[in-house]
Amino acid sequence: MKMRAVSQSVFGGPEVLEMVEVDRPAPGDGEVVVKVHAVAVNPADWRLRSGQIRYFGEPPFTLGCDVSGVVAATGPGADKFEAGDEVFGMLLSPAGAYAEYVVLAQDSLTRKPKSLDHVHAAALPVAALTAWQGLAKLRSGDRVLIQAAAGGVGHLAVQFARERGATVIGTARAAKHEFLRDLGADQLIDYTTEDFTKIEPVDVVLDLVGGDVAQPSLELVKPGGVFVDALGSDQLAAQPGYFRLYCEANGDELAKIAELVDAGTVKVHVEKVLPLDKVAEAHRLVETGRTTGKIVLTP
Template sequence: MTTRMRAVSQRVFGGPEVLELVEVDRPSPGPGEVLLRVRAAGVNPADWKVRSGLIRPFEPPFTLGLDVSGVVEELGAEVDGFRLGDAVFGLLLSPAGAYAEYVVIPVQALAPLPPSLDHVQAAALPVAALTAWQALAELRPGQRVLIHAAAGGVGHLAVQIAKARGAHVIGTARAEKHAFLRDLGADELIDYTAVDFAAVVSEVDVVFDLVGQGYATRSLATLKPGGLVIDAMGSEQDLADADGFRIVRFHVSPSGKDLEQLTGLVEAGKLRVFVDQVLPLEQAAKAHELSETQRVSGKIVLSV
């Protein structure tokens, strides 16, 4: 069995050109971890933000990749619930990420692959679906929710999760994305390039901000008294003003249990993940270029 593998690494922060296909030692799982043979890795906006140095959870050299789908190749000590050869998917927070042929991941972050999904579709789910699922956990039937960037990787899943929880869903997106979002269940759609959403939307219970750039603060004008803005971009400070409005920053957490809940929605036909493009591992730089346009519908996935 070979002890080397291919991975996409970077030695410095910078543009997509800093991503290099290299050969490195294959990792070994520790207690509570499994080694996956990677079949597909999702590409997220967080990836290019870390690559460029815009956010710095760790210093180079590192391998990007939060979303992973693959097959269990080796079990570390104290691992229960999975066997060699199991198809699984999960969210990985590590400087040794999923843009690689093999990756080590904590067993608590993994869930069995949904029977109706292949590895590419499954690799598009963890970050985006967990973000929407966890951020909208308190959403109640009948509430009005405004989702910004509704056609994006997180947004198109948030629309479906909010609908599954019985909410009335309003989304902001370019006009050419509206048919796509109506098909996913959105009730009202706003072309943010043509009108100011804050002037035409009102009586909202929850705003889910996936844009940043001041959207969270601007969205306060759309809220009912006591309404909530969930800032998934980390661009605003937590805020509770005199009118009772709240802005709360949200950060996603790996959770195999939450992924299993999402699998239930997938198998019930209530959650569909849309993959915009699939590229081979060695074209990670091109995937980042596409992601940085912020015009992608759904997700970009690297096939390994």
Template sequence: MNEISMKAVGQRIFGGPEVLETVEVARPEPGPGEVLVRVAAASVNAADWKIRAGLIAKFGPPPFTLGFDVSGTVAEVGADVTGYRPGDEVYGMVLGRSGAYAEYVVLPADFVAPKPASLDHAQAAALPTAVLTAWQALREVKPGQRVLVHAAAGGVGHLAVQIAKALGAHVTGTARAANHDFLRGLGADELIDYTTTDFTSTVGEVDVVFDLVGGDYLTRSLAILHPHGRLIDAQGEEPLDDPRFHRLYVTPSGTDLREVSALVDRGQLRVEVERVMSMADAAEAHKLSESGRVRGKIVLIPWDAAE
């Protein structure tokens, strides 16, 4: 029996964006509890280029295919999958060495959810990792609490602002002045231009800090945090010796994505897509992501769709 092949973005060595290349690989097959998804869109996360460069040793040595986010159509279902059938439009978060920068990807059925009806595939693909990070960090926020989001205009940050607002919080964000109008449009109550202003001198006491920057932002944030507040680190920084410090490791969850979908379809959450690019241009997409100047997310679509 001949293997069915597909295109994917692979790499044979760690390095800069130039190590990414289009390759032919065997199309995966779904095992028990898994679904095979025909990829309509994937998106770029900061973790992608950190893994590509060898800064995060998540998958071991290359070769592997990057891509944590997918939106597409179920092509096949494995044994014991009852919630989905071929033709269903889904989105979800992928874990493993065979990621979503490809024509097809396999993932556990528990990791996907029905695509929000109000989004196209490019918008939906921009969500999973970023929105699960924001949702799992902030879902315990209570109405009236004060939340500070660092890097509020980024892929995770702009979603965190909206989730905190949907939960009834007063939201302050740090971002360049050029992004302030954008963030006000998402519901931010106060904004600080971190290039000109020290947030510790202008922000009053807050109940939750969601840090997407790292470095000294962690220790500086403690100065304005309520004695019983929470400092949530999503950057993998060295833990602080303070009971208010919490490390977040995002977890794939179809259940959480269904809750997110409800917010999206009620108009309480929208995702900003900075650019849609072909998977053939994955190296250029990584360069843009590494620049740190992306508002929202970069989305990749398969070769044929881009043509």
């Protein structure tokens, strides 16, 4: 059977993304096929599309790491879910979720939060797991600085940090400060007019910006604290407290996050929903780095 998917045959701008017809995938050992109801667009997607990151090798490939949908089929040994279960999860594969159906390892999935529709559930996996794993060493009473606090990862990190009893400091444009206060941020810095390096030292920095922001952010970390680098900096890797974050798919952690969502402790913000055939527009929006929360596609 055939399905629609987004593919690219070359690296390049958003215009290289095209709708194609391909065979519907079949599950292998420990895998499930999910009928995709929604898929989120992540910053890594445009970097993979452009060739800035070569994780998938050379095209052609299909992007999309975040998925929410319904189990359509299960493979041998996949006994955690049954056809018809509503699930969400994360995959890192060149056969991505910009499609009508996708195959995932069952351990990278969990049941969709009951309180969310598929659009909002799809906005969670990569962003939530990045924030969750990035704040793994955060403790109650700690001070944490979150760079790009209003973004897809950042706005969830604010809430996880608050839930863990930390004092939350975030950088964002002034127009986004009210949004972040409502999520629990204690102190906000407009990076366009204020110098974030003037704050008191912190126990943890979650850097979601990189570039020129990285070194001065690391210098704010107290002795014994940790600088969590979500983007990667070879220049800083040898410095004390440096930790390079690589987000990993984890269904068990997603299940804990789903519990927080259903309890009303954590909210996920979706800025815009577009149909799958508007994927190029979605990439243009995400590539600006100015979105609040997530952009989601629906097949």
